[in-house]
């Protein structure tokens with residue numbers, strides 16, 4: 233068995249579904265999803281595998297080390313794949329406390345449980361165990377236009393409370409390898425997009441707002457650059473690192489696909505114009521520049537040479553193909569969007585976008 237923390241969130245649920253459906257999947261190796269089901273965790277994300285005999289679920293806060301250790305002892309997994317986190321930069325600016333709790337204290341609690349569990353194993357079971365920590369490129373800070381992309385040896389320089397909390401968790405994971413010999417591997421990935429992403433993040437927010445005729449809020453001058461990777465490619469990279477990554481190593485995962493925010497939004501509008509014309513002219517008419525995010529990182533870019541060379545991983549989707557799939561998925565899943573954008577979500581939009589919120593709330 234493997235454990236997947238945060239498996240009801242965006243990337244975690246994609247990982248679990250892909251894991252259970254992957255070629256050669258062993259039906260006798262189930263997945264136990266541990267998830268606290270915060271606003272970002274949704275069991276509907278796992279609906280396609282709900283009846284799969286390989287799926288088990290525990291509603292579990294990772295901060296409860298004793299409960300996690302009891303689950304580890306009971307199920308004896310060969311790996312923990314750790315996605316659970318608070319993941320949205322804007323939320324971390326308005327309320328950093330939850331980020332410190334889940335991302336730092338939660339990762340610490342999980343590491344403590346994994347250390348105790350690993351210490352009790354012997355022989356091949358002990359040798360085979362892996363703790364895979366899923367992290368982000370945001371720990372490296374911001375790049376100027378002319379600077380080379382982040383490598384695994386780029387100095388950490390996190391700028392948001394989210395990035396700082398992830399950086400702290402990466403350091404703890406590293407320390408558990410060096411100090412206690414816990415067999416960890418860390419992945420640092422660029423911005424993901426794809427099905428089941430909560431519509432607070434750029435791409436799903438723009439799709440959802442456009443379809444409802446609402447404003448498309450672009451922060452600052454819209455020239456910030458992100459390196460976009462389709463979620464399925466990220467999940468394949470994680471599987472490859474789990475299979476062949478060297479303990480104690482970190483692997484950058486990215487799409488070699490840098491795009492300015494305004495160009496992301498324009499491409500979404502152009503695809504929607506083609507796939508779901510609304511009769512009122514291009515969706516681009518809804519683009520609105522709004523006040524910038526405080527401390528907004530200018531550019532992220534990942535150099536993924538190491539994982540390509542060592543593990544033979546490469547992204548399969550281009551931005552064009554990945555975005556088309558993503559938009560098609562959101563067009564087909566209006567019910568999912570309606571369900572997750574409930575009352576609590578609207579309160580968040582009012583807090584985050586202030587006066588501009590009326591444009592979101594219709």
Ligand code: NAD
Pocket residue numbers: 237238239240241242243244266267268269270271272273274292293294295314315316317318319320334338366367368369398420421422423424425430
């Ligand atoms: P998400 O916010 O969609 O999902 C997070 C999941 O963690 C949710 O299911 C939530 O219920 C769960 N969770 C939160 N607090 C918990 C707790 N205390 N105990 C147990 N479960 C808890 O996040 P995501 O976008 O899927 O990101 C997953 C991981 O990947 C995160 O660690 C994030 O830092 C990392 N990452 C994300 C991106 C991206 O673009 N989204 C890029 C690189 C790395």
Ligand code: TYD
Pocket residue numbers: 320321322423432433434435437449450451452456457458493525
């Ligand atoms: P986001 O999806 O929040 O990811 P991150 O901040 O982790 O990179 O944002 C991606 C980019 O889009 C980032 O530069 C901020 C910008 N952005 C907007 O311009 N408007 C928005 O409403 C949101 C949510 C993000």
